[in-house]
Amino acid sequence: MLVVHELRLPKLKKYDLIKVTWLDSFETGSPYWKDESEVDIETGVTVESIGYYLDHGKKWLAVCSGHFEEMVMGLFYIPVGCIESLDVLETTRNPPVPHRSSRSFLPPSRGAAVVDF
Numbered sequence: 001m002l003v004v005h006e007l008r009l010p011k012l013k014k015y016d017l018i019k020v021t022w023l024d025s026f027e028t029g030s031p032y033w034k035d036e037s038e039v040d041i042e043t044g045v046t047v048e049s050i051g052y053y054l055d056h057g058k059k060w061l062a063v064c065s066g067h068f069e070e071m072v073m074g075l076f077y078i079p080v081g082c083i084e085s086l087d088v089l090e091t092t093r094n095p096p097v098p099h100r101s102s103r104s105f106l107p108p109s110r111g112a113a114v115v116d117f
Contacts, residue, residue, distance in 0.1 A: 009061075018087065
């Protein structure tokens with residue numbers, strides 16, 4: 001079995017704002033045959049993704065681009081084995097609970113508008 005690296009995640013809380021640097025898969029885009037000498041295993045695509053931490057397991061890290069109460073949007077999964085680094089940009093405080101007659105689409109600390117329905 002090939003073990004590429006062990007990732008040690010910092011202590012994370014749900015909805016911490018994180019930046020994940022990870023290697024994405026890619027293809028050369030050429031539909032033509034190539035000589036094996038052209039294979040370059042050092043070439044790659046490094047991605048930086050910023051989002052809110054949700055959860056992780058042995059294989060996947062779940063991140064979303066937005067959250068409200070128990071709802072999330074822009075949910076995406078990053079393979080844990082592809083993660084090069086993970087930085088916490090902002091830790092979560094207890095998120096505010098909106099008044100029942102209002103809908104706050106972002107926490108008030110982020111300058112959200114409150115709309116009464």
